[in-house]
Amino acid sequence: LATVLVKGVGKGVLGDEKEINLDYRNGKYYMIDDSRNGVKIKTYDASDVPEIDFISKYFLPGDIMYDKDDVLDEEIYKSAVDAHKYAGYVYDYYKNNFGRNSIDDKGMDIISSVHYGNNLSNAFWNGEQMVYGDGDGKTSAPLTGALDIVGHEMTHGVTAYEAGLEYQGQSGALNESFSDVFGTLIEFEYQPEKADYLCGEDVWTPNIKGDALRDLQDPGSDKAYSKQPSYMKDYVNTTDDHGGVHINSGIPNKAAYLVINSIGPKKTGQIYYRALTTYLTNKSNFYDARLALLQSAEDIYGKDSKEYRAVENAFDSVGIK
Ligand SMILES: CCC(=O)Oc1c(C)cccc1C(=O)O
Numbered sequence: 634l635a636t637v638l639v640k641g642v643g644k645g646v647l648g649d650e651k652e653i654n655l656d657y658r659n660g661k662y663y664m665i666d667d668s669r670n671g672v673k674i675k676t677y678d679a680s681d682v683p684e685i686d687f688i689s690k691y692f693l694p695g696d697i698m699y700d701k702d703d704v705l706d707e708e709i710y711k712s713a714v715d716a717h718k719y720a721g722y723v724y725d726y727y728k729n730n731f732g733r734n735s736i737d738d739k740g741m742d743i744i745s746s747v748h749y750g751n752n753l754s755n756a757f758w759n760g761e762q763m764v765y766g767d768g769d770g771k772t773s774a775p776l777t778g779a780l781d782i783v784g785h786e787m788t789h790g791v792t793a794y795e796a797g798l799e800y801q802g803q804s805g806a807l808n809e810s811f812s813d814v815f816g817t818l819i820e821f822e823y824q825p826e827k828a829d830y831l832c833g834e835d836v837w838t839p840n841i842k843g844d845a846l847r848d849l850q851d852p853g854s855d856k857a858y859s860k861q862p863s864y865m866k867d868y869v870n871t872t873d874d875h876g877g878v879h880i881n882s883g884i885p886n887k888a889a890y891l892v893i894n895s896i897g898p899k900k901t902g903q904i905y906y907r908a909l910t911t912y913l914t915n916k917s918n919f920y921d922a923r924l925a926l927l928q929s930a931e932d933i934y935g936k937d938s939k940e941y942r943a944v945e946n947a948f949d950s951v952g953i954k
């Protein structure tokens with residue numbers, strides 16, 4: 634059955650209304666959007682799926698999210714509305730800026746599941762789709778309410794199809810950093826009025842203003858839930874968290890902040906996307922990232938350009954040289 638796209642209205646996690654595409658079929662409005670040259674954005678409800686307790690996971694994707702009418706403003710839809718809408722923004726960002734057709738550049742469906750687990754302040758790419766917890770209302774609100782988090786998760790998918798960047802040690806910290814960087818660049822593109830260098834600020838600790846999961850401008854700042862090093866000399870050798878991938882990402886994150894602050898989000902995106910898709914590989918370390926980003930800046934803007942020097946100065950500043 635062809636999808637019959639109708640326009641609906643949804644209310645997001647922060648109570649904001651937004652237009653959403655729905656597929657109206659046999660008296661139900663399904664959250665499906667194939668308005669992007671056939672790429673289907675599909676959002677599922679993982680709340681009522683059985684737990685496969687021996688691997689402490691839950692069956693995914695769950696049930697396709699639908700409502701009996703075309704106004705999705707009830708509480709249970711808020712996280713789905715944002716997962717859906719923001720996945721569309723992330724698709725558009727990669728298509729408009731780099732001509733990339735979805736996560737795999739081959740037009741794959743974009744699948745998100747919300748209400749995963751029990752009040753999890755967690756989000757992840759599971760190798761095939763994006764998965765979001767509801768948060769517990771204290772540590773976080775439902776995580777899809779932050780566009781930079783949706784951008785972060787979907788970029789894990791892009792990285793998996795491109796550089797690969799093994800999820801441990803320095804390559805893993807780069808994997809994390811590229812997700813934070815593109816999450817932030819996407820926020821600058823689609824939410825310029827409130828864009829910043831914080832990650833997850835829109836949903837992190839709803840009762841505390843101004844804090845976030847991470848801070849690219851000052852990775853060690855008090856605003857950041859996870860205090861991170863900014864300099865290579867402070868690299869943390871640990872076996873936790875796949876070798877500290879969410880800790881040591883502060884170092885390339887700080888470098889990225891310096892680049893964005895110097896040449897702006899659009900040019901930074903071009904350099905970082907070329908590095909991710911042309912030069913980085915699954916075992917690249919921080920120094921390889923310096924070389925990949927310098928080569929990308931040279932390819933696009935030339936060696937004697939302010940863009941090249943911005944990358945060089947940034948990586949010098951954080952001690953990756
Ligand atoms: C900015 C998004 C983010 O970091 O999501 C995660 C959370 C909230 C917990 C654990 C892992 C991740 C991740 O995607 O790396």
Ligand SMILES: [Ca+2]
Pocket residue numbers: 781817820828829830831832833834
């Ligand atoms: Ca942000």
Ligand SMILES: [Zn+2]
Pocket residue numbers: 785789809812
């Ligand atoms: Zn991540």
